[in-house]
Amino acid sequence: MRSVWALAAMAALSVLTVSTTTLAGEPKQGGVLRMYHRDSPANASILEGATYSVNVPFMGVFNNLVIYDQHIAQNSPETLRPELAESWAWSSDNKKLTFKLRQGVKWHDGKPFTSADVKCTFDLLMGKSQQKLRQNPRKAWYNEVNDVTPNGDFEVSFDLKRPQPSLLAMLASGYTPIYPCHVSPADMRTRPIGTGPFKFVEFKANESIKLTRNPDYWRKGRPYLDGIEYTIIPNRSTAILAFVAGKFDMTFPTHITIPLLKDIKSQAPNAVCVVEPTNVSTNIIVNSASPPFDNIDIRRAMAMALDRKAFIDILFEGQADIGGTMLPPPQGIWGMPKDKLETIPGYGPDVNANREAAKKLMQKAGYGPDKHLAVKISTRNLAEYRDPAVILIDQLKNIYIDGELDVVETANWFPKVARKDYMLGLNLTGNSIDDPDQSFYENYSCGSQRNYTNYCNKEIEKLFDEQSQETDVSKRKPLVWDIDKKLQEDVARPIIFHARAGTCWHPYVKGVTIMSNSSYNGFRYEDVWLDK
Amino acid sequence: MFAYLVRRLFLMLVTLFGISVVIFVLLRIVPGNIVDILFAAAGYVDPADKANLEKELGIDQPLILQYWHWISGFLRGDLGYSYVSEKPALQEILPRIPITARLAGLALLFSASIGIPLGVISAVKQGTRLDYVLRVVSLSGLSLPSFWLGLLILTASVAMFGQMPIFNPNPQTWLEAFATYAVPAAAVGFRSAALTMRITRSSMLEVLRQDYIRTARAKGASDAAVNYQHALKNAILPVITVIGIEAAFLIGGLIVTETVFNIPGVARFLVEAIRWRDYPIVQNLVMLIAVVVVVANFTVDMLYAVFDPRIRYTD
Numbered sequence: 001m002r003s004v005w006a007l008a009a010m011a012a013l014s015v016l017t018v019s020t021t022t023l024a025g026e027p028k029q030g031g032v033l034r035m036y037h038r039d040s041p042a043n044a045s046i047l048e049g050a051t052y053s054v055n056v057p058f059m060g061v062f063n064n065l066v067i068y069d070q071h072i073a074q075n076s077p078e079t080l081r082p083e084l085a086e087s088w089a090w091s092s093d094n095k096k097l098t099f100k101l102r103q104g105v106k107w108h109d110g111k112p113f114t115s116a117d118v119k120c121t122f123d124l125l126m127g128k129s130q131q132k133l134r135q136n137p138r139k140a141w142y143n144e145v146n147d148v149t150p151n152g153d154f155e156v157s158f159d160l161k162r163p164q165p166s167l168l169a170m171l172a173s174g175y176t177p178i179y180p181c182h183v184s185p186a187d188m189r190t191r192p193i194g195t196g197p198f199k200f201v202e203f204k205a206n207e208s209i210k211l212t213r214n215p216d217y218w219r220k221g222r223p224y225l226d227g228i229e230y231t232i233i234p235n236r237s238t239a240i241l242a243f244v245a246g247k248f249d250m251t252f253p254t255h256i257t258i259p260l261l262k263d264i265k266s267q268a269p270n271a272v273c274v275v276e277p278t279n280v281s282t283n284i285i286v287n288s289a290s291p292p293f294d295n296i297d298i299r300r301a302m303a304m305a306l307d308r309k310a311f312i313d314i315l316f317e318g319q320a321d322i323g324g325t326m327l328p329p330p331q332g333i334w335g336m337p338k339d340k341l342e343t344i345p346g347y348g349p350d351v352n353a354n355r356e357a358a359k360k361l362m363q364k365a366g367y368g369p370d371k372h373l374a375v376k377i378s379t380r381n382l383a384e385y386r387d388p389a390v391i392l393i394d395q396l397k398n399i400y401i402d403g404e405l406d407v408v409e410t411a412n413w414f415p416k417v418a419r420k421d422y423m424l425g426l427n428l429t430g431n432s433i434d435d436p437d438q439s440f441y442e443n444y445s446c447g448s449q450r451n452y453t454n455y456c457n458k459e460i461e462k463l464f465d466e467q468s469q470e471t472d473v474s475k476r477k478p479l480v481w482d483i484d485k486k487l488q489e490d491v492a493r494p495i496i497f498h499a500r501a502g503t504c505w506h507p508y509v510k511g512v513t514i515m516s517n518s519s520y521n522g523f524r525y526e527d528v529w530l531d532k
Numbered sequence: 533m534f535a536y537l538v539r540r541l542f543l544m545l546v547t548l549f550g551i552s553v554v555i556f557v558l559l560r561i562v563p564g565n566i567v568d569i570l571f572a573a574a575g576y577v578d579p580a581d582k583a584n585l586e587k588e589l590g591i592d593q594p595l596i597l598q599y600w601h602w603i604s605g606f607l608r609g610d611l612g613y614s615y616v617s618e619k620p621a622l623q624e625i626l627p628r629i630p631i632t633a634r635l636a637g638l639a640l641l642f643s644a645s646i647g648i649p650l651g652v653i654s655a656v657k658q659g660t661r662l663d664y665v666l667r668v669v670s671l672s673g674l675s676l677p678s679f680w681l682g683l684l685i686l687t688a689s690v691a692m693f694g695q696m697p698i699f700n701p702n703p704q705t706w707l708e709a710f711a712t713y714a715v716p717a718a719a720v721g722f723r724s725a726a727l728t729m730r731i732t733r734s735s736m737l738e739v740l741r742q743d744y745i746r747t748a749r750a751k752g753a754s755d756a757a758v759n760y761q762h763a764l765k766n767a768i769l770p771v772i773t774v775i776g777i778e779a780a781f782l783i784g785g786l787i788v789t790e791t792v793f794n795i796p797g798v799a800r801f802l803v804e805a806i807r808w809r810d811y812p813i814v815q816n817l818v819m820l821i822a823v824v825v826v827v828a829n830f831t832v833d834m835l836y837a838v839f840d841p842r843i844r845y846t847d
Contacts, residue, residue: 040804042570042616050574134585137574190618205617205624206804207701207796233794241686242794245696267690410572411564411809418577430575449576 027224027511031530036239037230038252040206043189046177047125050137052430052520055174056253057209057230059523060223061108062177062194065099065118066168070524073276073516075434076333077165077473080172084113084195094163094471101154105218107180108199115150120181122148122158133185138432140441140448141170144468163469166437173433174521197223197526206232217526224511224529236260244268249509249530254278254519256502258316264504273504277321277331278519279434282311282388284494285417285425285453292365292373293423299491301361302424304346304354305399311391311497321498322347324484325439328498331516333434336481344488358399367400378406379426380413388496389426417452427452427493434517436480440464444492455492508532537834544830551822552606555815556599565591566615566809589615591811602815612812616805621812625798625820632790632797636782638713639721644775647725648764651732651771656759658737666729673726678785682719682792699795720789724778731774735767742766 041053046062049055065085068075082088085099105113123129126142144167146159158167170176179185183193192200195218198211209230213223231248233239240260243251244267254276256264261273284302286293293299312320321328324344328335341347346354359368367373377393379385386407393403403424408416416422431439441464442448446456460483467479488494503514508531515522567585571577586592590601605612611621654666690696697716703709739745740763748762783799790800798817805813 040616042573042808043618048574050576132584134588135570135574135581136578137576186618203617204796205614206801231794235791235794237683238686238792238794241690241696245690245694247696409563411568414572414575414577415564415568449578 027529028531029224030226032227032229033225033250033528034229034248035250036233036242036248036252037209038255039234040232044192044203045185045189046175047179048133048135055520056523058192059174060196060198060211060228060525061192061200062196064172064176064178066172068172068521070522070527071513073513074331075515075518075521080168084178095160097158097167099156101156102218103154105195106216107195108193108214111182113195114153115156117178117181118156119148119150121179124179131185138175163471165471166435166468169433169435170438174523175432197524198228208232219526223526228525240264250505251503253503253514254501256504258319261502270507271504272507273502274514275319275500275502276514276516277327277498277500279327279517280428280430281498282496283427283429285427286491287420287422288453289420295365297361297365300345301358301399302396303491303494304358305395306346306496307351307395308497311388314391315387316500320500323498324488324495326436326480326484327434327517333517334436334477334480336484340481340485344485355398362400369400372400372402374402375423376406377403377424377426378408378422381407381409384428385426392426432518432520437468440483444487453493457490460486540830544826547826548822552603552819555818559811559814560595564809569808606816606819611816614813615810616808621816624813625817628796628798628801631795632786632799635713635717635795635797636786638717639782640775640779642717642721643724643728643778647728648732648771651729652736652759652764654729654733655736655740670726670729673722678720678723679788679792681722682716682789685715685719699793716789716793716795720785723785727778728771728775732771735770736763739763739767
């Protein structure tokens with residue numbers, strides 16, 4: 001009899017355990033998510049911004065037409081989800097993309113959302129509007145769009161000059177929120193109004209950013225949080241100490257360097273920390289318009305002298321990735337497979353052999369043990385630029401190149417690069433979506449504003465367009481790999497490594513997903529909740 | 533006296549004019565402007581967009597015109613708009629001033645209330661173990677930079693107590709206010725406390741060797757009366773001078789302390805504004821500081837004449 005009671009008690013206990021587990025897993029409403037912000041953004045306008053200092057805190061204020069699934073770490077064409085658009089369809093010739101829009105959506109000031117707002121937003125981005133954005137860093141994304149046309153209040157079409165499947169990827173980026181027609185771009189910089197899960201409350205420069213729950217959000221039951229508060233703390237040590245002491249629920253996304261992760265885990269062992277690629281490459285920009293780097297042999301020798309693993313071991317304790325222009329797999333969708341990558345000069349595993357070949361190229365160009373080439377390596381006055389530049393100088397010594405560090409203040413960096421007043425530059429390139437069109441056209445296309453070296457190769461340009469129009473991903477990938485390989489062989493902008501970074505939160509923070517191939521697209525936070 | 537007053541007022545105006553020119557010119561000499569920095573953050577430069585933005589902000593105008601707009605606005609009390617936040621500059625500057633003023637005041641109070649008594653004790657106990665300990669403390673105060681000390685305090689409080697003092701923008705009680713400001717004030721005030729201690733000690737040692745101190749002791753005055761009534765009263769003058777000079781130097785320490793403790797005061801704000809080349813904020817803020825310093829100087833000089841009959845400003 002006693003054993004029967006014991007069995008019954010065990011059964012009851014296990015039922016209780018299961019139900020408790022279920023209850024603990026159920027999202028809860030309420031609470032304010034407290035985070036620190038790494039710096040004070042220039043303003044609150046995502047369309048005008050080009051740093052995730054803007055789109056992390058303000059992405060939750062808005063909605064896009066479509067968005068990458070916020071719970072799948074890897075952005076890909078398969079993870080696109082409807083948001084303000086309920087559905088989309090391509091025309092048979094793939095030159096028209098039509099969205100059916102969600103009805104009953106309201107802006108935070110109560111006005112209704114319609115197709116006119118979509119048209120206004122893209123007219124603004126394409127420079128067709130009467131009103132102008134102060135800055136329009138992603139205007140080139142819409143080069144292939146002829147016009148955006150509303151068909152009634154709840155349908156809108158994008159007419160393209162030619163097929164461009166990547167347009168959907170660009171529309172799903174955190175950088176592509178829909179703005180209201182009835183609010184000026186100037187007001188959107190100071191008091192943004194969106195349709196998103198959180199309403200803007202306050203932005204005090206150098207102090208804080210506050211958002212509150214949108215009670216009229218179209219997605220019923222969301223968001224779970226009552227609000228989000230960002231305290232602006234530019235000093236990383238102070239910010240991390242405050243996180244460890246429990247003043248914040250979460251660190252600023254991808255703000256934790258690999259060496260700092262150990263500190264956090266030792267001081268806050270329960271913290272959940274995730275390390276992911278940021279899709280930011282550290283690369284070399286080469287002034288090939290002037291001697292000595294107008295000589296392709298010297299450019300190639302320099303690229304072949306790189307020991308990429310050494311950079312990664314020193315700066316990231318081994319946790320970073322080697323690749324070409326596109327983020328390497330497995331996190332990157334479009335990066336070259338390892339066997340193809342290693343066929344590129346300088347990417348082979350035998351660094352000494354690469355350097356011997358590089359020395360021969362240098363000797364061909366007239367340099368050797370008795371005649372070194374003196375170069376200045378310019379870079380911005382930020383640790384993530386300076387540190388790899390120092391390692392680069394050390395590595396170039398192996399092939400008769402004596403480098404001198406030239407540290408440039410941020411305000412002078414782009415004017416200096418634009419007037420070609422440099423020999424080599426150590427540069428960082430952030431890709432806001434893992435997509436070939438974004439990367440190729442933005443950084444390597446003739447005349448692009450972010451093509452800092454004015455690299456222009458008409459043959460490669462044709463290949464850019466060819467891959468861009470290919471709708472079959474399996475056919476598009478080999479085209480992209482060939483382009484990427486050619487860019488590396490041309491030493492257009494030699495890629496040294498792709499960085500990774502960490503994000504930490506306390507275990508009671510639930511529903512956070514850090515994107516593994518983008519550090520710009522995962523901050524809607526409408527499903528984030530606090531288990532406390 | 534009247535003529536002197538008029539001359540001083542005139543000189544004060546000339547000084548302020550000179551300062552305004554220096555501020556304006558120095559700020560323009562620094563390479564880059566807000567537009568360069570905004571485009572640097574955007575990762576591209578479009579010459580047409582850049583020109584539009586420079587026109588919108590008025591920084592494409594001739595420098596002399598820009599100076600005139602600023603200074604005439606300043607005299608009217610119109611400080612313009614921050615280029616970054618697009619809010620009125622006055623609205624951005626004013627709420628931050630009391631925060632830094634409280635921090636600076638408390639740091640000076642800390643400096644005087646710790647530095648003077650310890651300096652006296654060190655002098656009175658000259659050559660003892662206590663004197664050596666206090667001298668080491670003062671030496672460390674002069675050697676440790678305030679940002680390092682601040683980080684040490686923060687790290688220690690997190691490691692030992694799992695807590696860290698963080699700025700409370702709306703303290704409800706005196707205790708909360710004290711808790712908010714005390715630790716950063718101590719971090720920034722430690723250096724001036726050390727300096728005050730050293731000056732007090734050497735000044736006291738000099739006074740304690742004077743004949744009138746020996747006389748006081750011979751008359752049977754207690755140690756406390758000799759040290760505090762006779763000696764300190766005469767030794768304090770150089771200490772006050774040093775505290776006054778330290779007050780001016782405090783701003784440098786406050787910048788790093790406000791950064792380390794994340795205090796949204798005016799010192800950190802000024803540095804951020806310089807980083808963004810936010811001319812309306814930087815020019816007006818530095819000018820306001822200059823006005824306060826010049827007017828305070830003038831007032832002190834005038835008060836000398838009023839309160840000290842030995843001082844007469846002649847025509």
